[in-house]
Amino acid sequence: MMEHIQPTLTKGAAVQPISPTKMQAEKVSVHYGTKQALFDVNLEILDREVTALIGPSGCGKSTFLRCLNRMNDAIASASMTGKITLDGGDIYSPGLDVVELRARVGMVFQKPNPFPKSIFDNVAYGPRIHGLARNKSDLQEIVVGSLRKAGLYEEVKDRLDEPGTGLSGGQQQRLCIARAIAVSPEVILMDEPCSALDPIATARVEELIDELKQNYTIVIVTHSMQQAARVSQRTAMFHLGYLVEVGPTEKMFSNPDDKRTQDYITGRFG
Numbered sequence: 533m534m535e536h537i538q539p540t541l542t543k544g545a546a547v548q549p550i551s552p553t554k555m556q557a558e559k560v561s562v563h564y565g566t567k568q569a570l571f572d573v574n575l576e577i578l579d580r581e582v583t584a585l586i587g588p589s590g591c592g593k594s595t596f597l598r599c600l601n602r603m604n605d606a607i608a609s610a611s612m613t614g615k616i617t618l619d620g621g622d623i624y625s626p627g628l629d630v631v632e633l634r635a636r637v638g639m640v641f642q643k644p645n646p647f648p649k650s651i652f653d654n655v656a657y658g659p660r661i662h663g664l665a666r667n668k669s670d671l672q673e674i675v676v677g678s679l680r681k682a683g684l685y686e687e688v689k690d691r692l693d694e695p696g697t698g699l700s701g702g703q704q705q706r707l708c709i710a711r712a713i714a715v716s717p718e719v720i721l722m723d724e725p726c727s728a729l730d731p732i733a734t735a736r737v738e739e740l741i742d743e744l745k746q747n748y749t750i751v752i753v754t755h756s757m758q759q760a761a762r763v764s765q766r767t768a769m770f771h772l773g774y775l776v777e778v779g780p781t782e783k784m785f786s787n788p789d790d791k792r793t794q795d796y797i798t799g800r801f802g
């Protein structure tokens with residue numbers, strides 16, 4: 533495990549350790565029944581950075597992403613060994629509240645999946661079930677703030693009570709990002725969030741990811757090398773269930789250490 537503990541520079545304050553490691557996977561293996569999909573993956577996710585997971589189809593990117601907020605718990609055949617921590621705490625420890633975990637580690641899926649509810653209620657849903665608003669005006673503030681952060685507010689402010697499903701695909705995806713943000717997550721997982729979007733909507737979501745990294749840690753699965761290069765600071769390359777290589781995105785795309793990374797980013801397979 534890499535340790536980068538550094539003291540804060542706040543004058544007069546007690547020296548507080550700050551760790552840029554937000555999440556850490558140690559020897560993570562996943563089986564679906566008898567088939568092994570991930571092999572001993574060790575990966576550090578740094579705070580307030582975008583980490584891109586790349587690699588050919590079926591290499592285990594989504595499986596790994598789903599381990600980070602225990603979405604694989606819902607797949608009966610899936611079993612995981614190894615350890616994953618969030619701020620140093622084991623997210624698989626017995627008794628851990630998975631609903632709380634998923635509020636801290638939110639997820640945005642490949643296909644925009646707004647609830648069949650109004651735009652307002654889509655965003656208000658999480659804060660309501662987590663009891664984050666004391667009253668109506670609190671809730672209004674959270675919803676409007678989340679829509680603003682997701683870069684959607686101006687487009688929808690006059691129709692908050694209309695169905696979320698009536699928005700364009702790109703707007704729906706930003707609504708899903710607003711919904712994720714509304715419960716104040718620390719980490720946002722995105723599984724190919726732009727694959728159902730046109731280039732303009734994709735550019736808008738990519739800009740948003742760039743803005744969001746100031747406040748959130750983001751892990752994104754993408755099939756687009758250009759997207760990984762544009763939005764991420766670190767890139768992790770998976771192949772056949774193994775983490776092949778991880779490093780600064782610039783290096784991964786200009787001078788990777790592993791031939792499989794080089795072959796993949798130059799389009800020789802995948």
Ligand SMILES: Nc1ncnc2c1ncn2[C@@H]1O[C@H](COP(=O)(O)OP(=O)(O)OP(=O)(O)O)[C@@H](O)[C@H]1O
Nearest residue numbers: 564569587588589590591592593594595596607609
């Ligand atoms: N629910 C499941 N049940 C059984 N096997 C699964 C399940 N989900 C994934 N797998 C298998 O696990 C392996 C890794 O799949 P995963 O979806 O994680 O890869 P991926 O890199 O995200 O692929 P893609 O880029 O095509 O989405 C594949 O062999 C896949 O068939």
